[in-house]
Amino acid sequence: MRPPSAPHALPLLACCALAAVIPLVPGCAPAAKPVVIGAKKFTESVILAETGAQLARHAGAAARRDDLGGTPALWLALTQGDIDAYPEYTGTITRQILKADPPDLAAALAAHGVRVSRPLGFRNNYALGMRKDVAAARGITRVSDLRAHPALRLGFIHEFLDRPDGWTGVKRHYGLPQTDVRGMNHTLAYRALVEGAIDVTEVYTTDGEIAQYDLLVLDDDQHFFPAYEAVWLYRADLGERHPAVVDQLRRLEGRITEARMQRMNAAVQADKREEGAVAAEFLRAELGVAAGTSDGTLASRVLATTGEHLLLVVPSLLTAVLVAVPLGVVAARRPWAGRVVLAAAGVLQTIPSLALLLFMIPVMMWLVGRGTGAPPAVAALFLYSLLPVVRNTHAGLTGIPGSLREAAAAMGLPPLAALWRVELPLAAPTILAGVRTAAVINVGTATLGGFIGAGGYGRPILRGIDKFDVPLMLEGAIPAAALALAIEALFGLVERLVARRG
Amino acid sequence: MFALRDVSKGYAGRPALGPLSLDLPAGRTTVLIGPSGCGKSTLLRLLIGLVEPDTGTVTFDGTPVTPVTARAVRLRVGYVIQDGGLFPHLTARGNVTLMARHLGRDRAATAARVAELADLARFPPDGLDRYPHQLSGGQRQRVGLMRALVLDPAALLLDEPLGALDPLVRADLQAELRDIFRRLGKTVVLVTHDLGEATFFADRVVLLRDGRVVQEGSPADLWHRPADPFVTRFVQAQRGPEVPA
Numbered sequence: 001m002r003p004p005s006a007p008h009a010l011p012l013l014a015c016c017a018l019a020a021v022i023p024l025v026p027g028c029a030p031a032a033k034p035v036v037i038g039a040k041k042f043t044e045s046v047i048l049a050e051t052g053a054q055l056a057r058h059a060g061a062a063a064r065r066d067d068l069g070g071t072p073a074l075w076l077a078l079t080q081g082d083i084d085a086y087p088e089y090t091g092t093i094t095r096q097i098l099k100a101d102p103p104d105l106a107a108a109l110a111a112h113g114v115r116v117s118r119p120l121g122f123r124n125n126y127a128l129g130m131r132k133d134v135a136a137a138r139g140i141t142r143v144s145d146l147r148a149h150p151a152l153r154l155g156f157i158h159e160f161l162d163r164p165d166g167w168t169g170v171k172r173h174y175g176l177p178q179t180d181v182r183g184m185n186h187t188l189a190y191r192a193l194v195e196g197a198i199d200v201t202e203v204y205t206t207d208g209e210i211a212q213y214d215l216l217v218l219d220d221d222q223h224f225f226p227a228y229e230a231v232w233l234y235r236a237d238l239g240e241r242h243p244a245v246v247d248q249l250r251r252l253e254g255r256i257t258e259a260r261m262q263r264m265n266a267a268v269q270a271d272k273r274e275e276g277a278v279a280a281e282f283l284r285a286e287l288g289v290a291a292g293t294s295d296g297t298l299a300s301r302v303l304a305t306t307g308e309h310l311l312l313v314v315p316s317l318l319t320a321v322l323v324a325v326p327l328g329v330v331a332a333r334r335p336w337a338g339r340v341v342l343a344a345a346g347v348l349q350t351i352p353s354l355a356l357l358l359f360m361i362p363v364m365m366w367l368v369g370r371g372t373g374a375p376p377a378v379a380a381l382f383l384y385s386l387l388p389v390v391r392n393t394h395a396g397l398t399g400i401p402g403s404l405r406e407a408a409a410a411m412g413l414p415p416l417a418a419l420w421r422v423e424l425p426l427a428a429p430t431i432l433a434g435v436r437t438a439a440v441i442n443v444g445t446a447t448l449g450g451f452i453g454a455g456g457y458g459r460p461i462l463r464g465i466d467k468f469d470v471p472l473m474l475e476g477a478i479p480a481a482a483l484a485l486a487i488e489a490l491f492g493l494v495e496r497l498v499a500r501r502g
Numbered sequence: 503m504f505a506l507r508d509v510s511k512g513y514a515g516r517p518a519l520g521p522l523s524l525d526l527p528a529g530r531t532t533v534l535i536g537p538s539g540c541g542k543s544t545l546l547r548l549l550i551g552l553v554e555p556d557t558g559t560v561t562f563d564g565t566p567v568t569p570v571t572a573r574a575v576r577l578r579v580g581y582v583i584q585d586g587g588l589f590p591h592l593t594a595r596g597n598v599t600l601m602a603r604h605l606g607r608d609r610a611a612t613a614a615r616v617a618e619l620a621d622l623a624r625f626p627p628d629g630l631d632r633y634p635h636q637l638s639g640g641q642r643q644r645v646g647l648m649r650a651l652v653l654d655p656a657a658l659l660l661d662e663p664l665g666a667l668d669p670l671v672r673a674d675l676q677a678e679l680r681d682i683f684r685r686l687g688k689t690v691v692l693v694t695h696d697l698g699e700a701t702f703f704a705d706r707v708v709l710l711r712d713g714r715v716v717q718e719g720s721p722a723d724l725w726h727r728p729a730d731p732f733v734t735r736f737v738q739a740q741r742g743p744e745v746p747a
Contacts, residue, residue: 403583403584403587404587404589406552406583406587407581407583407587407588407589408589409552409576410550410552410576410581410583411576411581411600411601411649412573412574412576412577412601413600413601413604414573417604421600421604422589422591425591426589426590426591428591
C-alpha cells in the first residue's frame with residue numbers, strides 16, 4: 001500500500017479540522033443573543049450573578065453567567081455590551097469607576113448608558129482583618145493601632161493594592177508604616193493569614209471566612225472605608241430588549257441582608273456547595289422563584305468546558321499553522337528574513353503567557369471590538385503557537401541535503417513546485433513535530449483563558465483556586481492533562497504514518 | 503551542442519573555473535576529468551544554469567543559458583548525480599515520473615515511457631513501487647538514469663554517476679551505460695576522476711586542472727601525446743593492480 005504523501009495529507013487534515021470547528025465558533029451559528037450576567041471572580045459576585053441569571057430565566061429569557069475578572073473588565077464588558085448586567089458596590093462605582101462622588105449617581109451612570117438599581121440590602125465594606133490571637137498579643141483592635149507595629153506582614157489582592165480606596169488610601173489616611181506588603185489571591189491570603197504566613201489582609205464584611213476562621217475585623221476608627229452597598233448595574237437598553245428581566249433583577253432590591261449574604265458565601269466557601277444551588281435555594285425561600293441553575297451535572301460541565309477549550313485551541317492552532325509554515329518557508333529561503341522571523345517569534349515566546357493574554361485585551365478590543373472572552377485568548381494562543389511551527393519549518397527545510405535541492409532544480413522544477421512536491425514533504429515530519437509541540441503548549445496555556453472569561457478548563461481551575469475547592473480544580477486540571485495526552489497520541493499516529501516513507 | 507565562450511566563475515573571490523572556451527559536440531560522449539577541485543563539477547553546473555558564470559556566455563543548441571532560459575534548457579537536458587539524487591519520499595516510479603506529472607503529461611504515455619525506460623535501464627518492474635531506501639545502490643543509479651531520460655532530453659549530464667558503487671556493480675553498470683549511450687546517440691557529458699572510466703566512455707576527454715583545460719582530445723591523445731608534464735603525471739598516477747609474481 002502506498003501511504004498518502006504529505007502535501008495531500010496536510011491540507012486534508014487542516015480542512016477536516018476546520019470543517020469540524022466552523023459550526024461551533026460563536027457568531028457562526030445563528031442564535032438570539034442571550035442575556036449575560038457578569039460576575040467578578042469572587043464567590044459573592046458569582047452567587048449574585050447566578051441569582052441574576054436565574055431570575056432572567058424566570059422572566060423567560062435565555063440567560064447565562066459570565067465570570068470575567070476585576071472591576072475594569074466588568075465595566076468595560078458592560079459598556080461594550082458583552083454583558084447586560086452585573087452586581088457592583090456603590091463605593092467601587094464612585095471611587096474606582098467614576099473616580100468622582102456625584103450628588104446624583106444614577107444621572108452620572110446614565111451618561112455611560114448604564115442604569116443602577118436601588119441597594120440590594122447588604123453592605124460589603126472593605127475592612128482589615130487579623131487572627132484574633134495575633135491581634136490580642138499585640139493589643140490591636142483598631143486600624144490606627146497598626147501604626148505602632150511597622151513589622152507586621154500584610155497580604156492583599158492585587159486590585160486592593162492599587163485602588164485609591166484600597167491600601168494606598170488606608171496607608172495615607174492612617175499614616176501606616178508597614179513595608180512588607182505582598183499581592184496575592186484573596187483565598188490564598190485567607191489561608192496565609194490562618195497559617196500565620198501574613199498578619200493582616202483585607203476582608204469583605206460579608207466574607208464567609210470571617211466566621212469560618214473566627215477572625216477579628218479591625219475597627220475603621222478614622223472612617224476611611226466608604227460604604228459598599230450592593231446594587232445591580234445594567235445596560236439602559238436591557239430595559240427595552242428585556243423589560244421583564246429588569247423587573248426580575250430589581251425584585252432583589254432590599255431583599256438580601258448582611259447575615260443572609262454571609263451565610264450564602266459560607267455555604268460556597270466552607271461547605272463547597274455550588275453557587276447556582278445556593279442562589280436557587282435563596283430565590284426559592286425569599287421570592288418563591290424556582291429557576292434552573294447554571295451548574296449542570298459533572299459530565300455536562302466537563303463536556304461544556306471541553307467544548308470551550310477546543311474553541312480556544314483549535315482555531316488558534318490552525319491559524320498559527322497557516323501563518324507559521326509560510327513564515328518558516330520565507331525564513332528558510334532568505335537568511336536575513338529568517339533571523340528576523342525567528343528572533344521575533346522567540347521574543348513572543350519569552351513574554352509570560354498571562355501578560356500576553358492581558359495585553360491582547362486592548363488589542364482585540366481595538367481590532368474586533370471584543371476585549372473579553374474568547375477573542376483575546378485565541379489571539380494570544382495564536383501568537384504563542386507560532387514559534388515551534390516556524391522554527392521546525394525552518395529547520396526541516398534547511399535540513400534538506402543540498403544534493404536533493406539541486407536535483408529538483410536540475411530537473412527543471414520551478415521553485416514553488418520544488419517546495420510543494422519535494423521540500424515540504426521532506427520537511428513534513430519535522431514540521432509535524434513542531435505542530436505537536438505547539439498543540440501541547442496551546443492546551444496548557446489555554447487554561448489561563450479562565451482569567452479573562454474565555455471559558456475552557458481554566459474556569460473550574462480558577463474557581464477552584466478561589467474557593468479552595470480541590471475537586472473543582474481537578475475538574476479542569478484532569479481533562480486538560482487528558483486532552484494534552486490525546487493530542488500527543490494523535491500526532492504520534494500521524495507522524496508514524498508520514499515517517500513510514502522513510 | 504554546448505558552447506562556452508570566455509567563461510569564468512569564482513566562489514568568495516577565489517577563482518574556481520576559467521576563463522575558458524570549450525565546445526561539447528552533439529551526439530558524442532565527452533568526459534570531463536581532473537583532480538578534485540579542478541572545476542569539472544562547476545563546469546557541468548554551468549551548462550544548465552545551476553551556476554551562473556561571472557564572465558562569458560554559455561549556450562545550449564544556440565540559445566544563451568541565462569536565469570530566464572535555464573528552466574527551458576533543463577527540460578531538454580537530463581541530469582544524473584552520484585547515488586541518483588533520488589527523493590526519499592517518492593517511490594522509484596514517483597521519482598521517474600515527477601517531472602512528467604508536474605508538466606501534466608498524459609498518464610498512459612508516461613506509464614508506457616516508464617516501462618520502456620525500465621527495460622532500457624534493466625530495472626526490475628516490481629522495484630518501481632519501492633522507495634529509494636529499499637533499493638540497492640546500483641538500482642538507485644538506474645532509477646536516477648531513468649528519471650533523467652523520462653522527457654527524452656537532447657543531452658544527458660552525469661556527475662560522478664558511479665562514484666558510490668562497489669567495483670563489481672560499477673564495472674557491470676559501466677558496460678551497460680556505454681551500451682545505452684551508444685544506442686541513444688545523445689550528447690553525453692560525464693564527470694569522473696577515474697581515467698579508466700573516462701577512456702572507457704569517452705569519444706573525447708577534457709582534462710582540467712585548477713579551473714583550466716590542460717588537454718582536450720581522444721583518450722589516446724592523453725596517453726601518447728601529453729600536452730605537458732602534468733598530463734603525464736595524471737595518466738601515470740592511475741595505476742593498475744600490482745600483482746606479485
